[in-house]
Amino acid sequence: xxxxxxxxxxxxxxxxxxxxSVRKPGSALTxxxxxxxxxxxxxxxxxxxxxxxxxATTRAKVEAAIETLGxxxxxxxxxxxxxxNFVIVLFIHDSTSPMAMTFxxxxxxxxxxxxxxxxxxPVNRESPELLSExxxxxxxxxxxxxxxxxxxxxxxxxxxMCQRLNVKYVRVGSAQLDMMSRSVWSNDRExxxxxxRDIVALGHKRIGxxxxxxxxxxxxxxETGFRQALVAAGVTPDETLFxxxxxxxxxxxxxxxxLLSLPQPPSVIFASNDSMAAGVVRAAHEKGLRLPQELSIxxxxxxxxxxxxxxxxxxxxxxxxxxxxxxxxxxxxxTLPAGEDPAALPSMVAPSLIRRESLDAPAR
Amino acid sequence: xxxxxxxxxxxxxxxxxxxxSVRKPGSALTxxxxxxxxxxxxxxxxxxxxxxxxxATTRAKVEAAIETLGxxxxxxxxxxxxxxNFVIVLFIHDSTSPMAMTFxxxxxxxxxxxxxxxxxxPVNRESPELLSExxxxxxxxxxxxxxxxxxxxxxxxxxxMCQRLNVKYVRVGSAQLDMMSRSVWSNDRExxxxxxRDIVALGHKRIGxxxxxxxxxxxxxxETGFRQALVAAGVTPDETLFxxxxxxxxxxxxxxxxLLSLPQPPSVIFASNDSMAAGVVRAAHEKGLRLPQELSIxxxxxxxxxxxxxxxxxxxxxxxxxxxxxxxxxxxxxTLPAGEDPAALPSMVAPSLIRRESLDAPAR
DNA sequence: ATTAAAATAGACACCGGTATCTTTTTTTGA
DNA sequence: TCAAAAAAAGATACCGGTGTCTATTTTAAT
Numbered sequence: 151x152x153x154x155x156x157x158x159x160x161x162x163x164x165x166x167x168x169x170x171s172v173r174k175p176g177s178a179l180t181x182x183x184x185x186x187x188x189x190x191x192x193x194x195x196x197x198x199x200x201x202x203x204x205x206a207t208t209r210a211k212v213e214a215a216i217e218t219l220g221x222x223x224x225x226x227x228x229x230x231x232x233x234x235n236f237v238i239v240l241f242i243h244d245s246t247s248p249m250a251m252t253f254x255x256x257x258x259x260x261x262x263x264x265x266x267x268x269x270x271x272p273v274n275r276e277s278p279e280l281l282s283e284x285x286x287x288x289x290x291x292x293x294x295x296x297x298x299x300x301x302x303x304x305x306x307x308x309x310x311m312c313q314r315l316n317v318k319y320v321r322v323g324s325a326q327l328d329m330m331s332r333s334v335w336s337n338d339r340e341x342x343x344x345x346x347r348d349i350v351a352l353g354h355k356r357i358g359x360x361x362x363x364x365x366x367x368x369x370x371x372x373e374t375g376f377r378q379a380l381v382a383a384g385v386t387p388d389e390t391l392f393x394x395x396x397x398x399x400x401x402x403x404x405x406x407x408x409l410l411s412l413p414q415p416p417s418v419i420f421a422s423n424d425s426m427a428a429g430v431v432r433a434a435h436e437k438g439l440r441l442p443q444e445l446s447i448x449x450x451x452x453x454x455x456x457x458x459x460x461x462x463x464x465x466x467x468x469x470x471x472x473x474x475x476x477x478x479x480x481x482x483x484x485t486l487p488a489g490e491d492p493a494a495l496p497s498m499v500a501p502s503l504i505r506r507e508s509l510d511a512p513a514r
Numbered sequence: 515x516x517x518x519x520x521x522x523x524x525x526x527x528x529x530x531x532x533x534x535s536v537r538k539p540g541s542a543l544t545x546x547x548x549x550x551x552x553x554x555x556x557x558x559x560x561x562x563x564x565x566x567x568x569x570a571t572t573r574a575k576v577e578a579a580i581e582t583l584g585x586x587x588x589x590x591x592x593x594x595x596x597x598x599n600f601v602i603v604l605f606i607h608d609s610t611s612p613m614a615m616t617f618x619x620x621x622x623x624x625x626x627x628x629x630x631x632x633x634x635x636p637v638n639r640e641s642p643e644l645l646s647e648x649x650x651x652x653x654x655x656x657x658x659x660x661x662x663x664x665x666x667x668x669x670x671x672x673x674x675m676c677q678r679l680n681v682k683y684v685r686v687g688s689a690q691l692d693m694m695s696r697s698v699w700s701n702d703r704e705x706x707x708x709x710x711r712d713i714v715a716l717g718h719k720r721i722g723x724x725x726x727x728x729x730x731x732x733x734x735x736x737e738t739g740f741r742q743a744l745v746a747a748g749v750t751p752d753e754t755l756f757x758x759x760x761x762x763x764x765x766x767x768x769x770x771x772x773l774l775s776l777p778q779p780p781s782v783i784f785a786s787n788d789s790m791a792a793g794v795v796r797a798a799h800e801k802g803l804r805l806p807q808e809l810s811i812x813x814x815x816x817x818x819x820x821x822x823x824x825x826x827x828x829x830x831x832x833x834x835x836x837x838x839x840x841x842x843x844x845x846x847x848x849t850l851p852a853g854e855d856p857a858a859l860p861s862m863v864a865p866s867l868i869r870r871e872s873l874d875a876p877a878r
Numbered sequence: 879a880t881t882a883a884a885a886t887a888g889a890c891a892c893c894g895g896t897a898t899c900t901t902t903t904t905t906t907g908a
Numbered sequence: 909t910c911a912a913a914a915a916a917a918g919a920t921a922c923c924g925g926t927g928t929c930t931a932t933t934t935t936a937a938t
Binding site: 190191192193194197203204205208227229230231232233 | 917922923
């Protein structure tokens with residue numbers, strides 16, 4: 151054919167294949183450069199990159215060329231051709247949440263140094279455009295998978311949308327929210343039940359409880375577990391020993407003050423998360439109580455603050471990091487350690503009580 | 515041969531392979547579909563997407579088509595054609611670091627709901643392949659910009675590599691590390707000096723200091739500021755009042771115990787970060803000291819733990835979120851609020867002391 | 879009204895990979 | 909040994925956008 155002589159001025163660089171020695175800096179190298187260098191076709195280089203079966207000698211030749219030139223494939227071009235971006239998106243509701251940050255560590259550790267990338271995207275659960283925002287992001291990025299953290303994960307419509315868009319996803323929460331392959335959850339209810347059993351075993355009779363916000367599944371599950379454990383222990387829940395909280399430190403202080411001002415205050419207070427437990431610790435200190443002799447306090451999360459408090463906090467360890475790892479493995483089985491069975495991955499990780507200083511038997 | 519005989523039905527190209535009328539769900543729509551629908555060329559749609567100047571009626575026509583079809587452009591295709599991925603990469607050394615997590619919040623808030631995405635990439639500063647790992651990631655992703663957090667930011671060779679790869683970057687730290695347009699920093703030295711002035715003004719004479727790890731610029735700057743402030747106040751630094759720490763809670767406990775066991779203990783202890791300050795708080799509590807009457811404690815960071823401690827921690831607020839916002843604005847001026855001048859962006863954000871309960875005048 | 883200049887829209891190559899189909903090479907079988 | 913089958917490598921279209929240059933329309937000027 152002709153028409154190759156086209157425009158004289160621009161794009162001269164292709165006219166006479168790059169001219170001599172115009173080796174561009176950095177990694178402007180393409181698969182074509184590697185192919186020429188190795189004396190094979192583009193497709194052959196592509197085969198090497200994708201580890202397709204081929205003759206060993208050819209592979210070696212190409213790998214040598216890649217090594218020599220320092221070639222790094224362009225992720226966007228691959229993504230375009232694959233119609234999948236090698237990215238995992240982490241959708242979070244509140245970028246302040248320590249849980250989200252901890253979860254992210256799990257995700258990053260599972261990704262390791264694979265070619266996967268992590269994209270973090272905060273969205274507002276209250277926004278009326280929540281769904282379309284997520285849809286647009288997914289349509290634009292076409293990620294390998296999406297992870298929804300609480301409370302986003304509690305919405306079924308998000309899952310349905312992902313299926314419609316053909317995007318793999320995992321919903322993370324304090325109870326199973328979707329089919330196994332799309333769920334990662336901690337059994338908060340059981341964990342609280344176990345913790346309460348331990349507390350009761352120490353001899354505590356009056357156990358205060360600080361609720362989390364009603365809108366959070368974790369808060370509801372934890373309260374349910376607490377009540378079920380009491381019932382199982384033969385104790386009728388005393389509604390005056392329940393105080394509302396919003397998962398914040400301040401709300402924990404207020405709840406603690408309220409519970410400790412009761413005519414007959416509890417000998418131990420279970421707070422639905424560590425921030426509120428820290429608030430209760432403060433309320434107790436302000437009242438001059440000796441901890442844990444005069445008041446035991448138990449939290450939930452095992453966040454960074456738990457060990458830094460005085461006394462250090464007995465708390466339910468929420469296996470958030472493990473959940474992050476699990477979510478990635480479910481989305482991209484290739485991240486699994488070598489011939490492990492993706493189908494054998496669990497969905498649930500069990501939280502468990504960590505005993506520290508803030509819990510002891512009640513005073514005589 | 516001409517291919518102008520315009521296919522009647524769109525996507526004729528799929529007719530053979532995919533069967534007829536297989537209108538795929540979701541956003542398998544392309545710019546070509548929009549162009550056909552609007553009766554214009556691909557390029558015209560592209561112009562609308564990129565907000566290039568054009569006739570209002572044409573623009574309206576195309577925008578209507580986009581709206582009607584629910585078209586979302588493919589980020590990978592754009593990135594490939596642009597040779598730039600609409601992504602900002604945040605390189606962090608230690609995914610555990612609370613500072614990194616807080617910084618990330620600033621980055622996310624600056625990104626807002628623009629089409630930018632945030633990718634987080636942990637790398638190990640100790641790894642001998644650190645540089646090549648970063649280079650490979652940048653070559654693969656071709657991001658709009660890269661942000662290096664401490665202690666990665668302290669390496670000059672990383673900056674040089676980015677320039678070689680033609681990647682915009684910002685180095686974040688506790689002192690200016692690069693030219694203004696590539697730096698975001700907090701003046702930790704000045705901030706500590708100011709804090710010490712306040713402490714001295716309260717009447718404190720013996721001020722203990724808990725160092726951070728020598729390998730961190732922030733630790734060195736904070737100590738330098740501390741010493742300079744003492745000298746400025748006419749006090750000769752007493753080396754026995756310095757204790758080593760590693761920015762961890764445990765090291766803070768140990769340092770606190772050491773300082774409080776001195777024959778003549780300090781009346782106030784300045785810890786180089788909040789975690790260590792929390793450790794000092796614990797050491798003081800263990801010794802039965804009343805805070806702040808018998809010992810004042812001051813930290814640095816103003817992290818989440820500061821308000822949750824008892825007593826709440828007086829600490830230097832480290833404006834990490836603001837630094838995150840600033841870094842994004844520097845990398846992508848388009849994220850600035852509307853006609854603000856990118857050149858007018860500051861590089862430095864000043865930390866300042868937040869007075870809380872843990873600091874008071876020394877006892878008589 | 880006519881033409882030159884400016885503004886706008888279109889045609890087509892191209893970004894850097896992968897998929898499909900074809901050609902070439904190697905292996906196998908008689 | 910030679911043809912047939914299998915394996916390997918190559919040629920080319922294509923993913924979904926943007927850049928460049930050309931064609932067309934609109935505006936301005938005479």
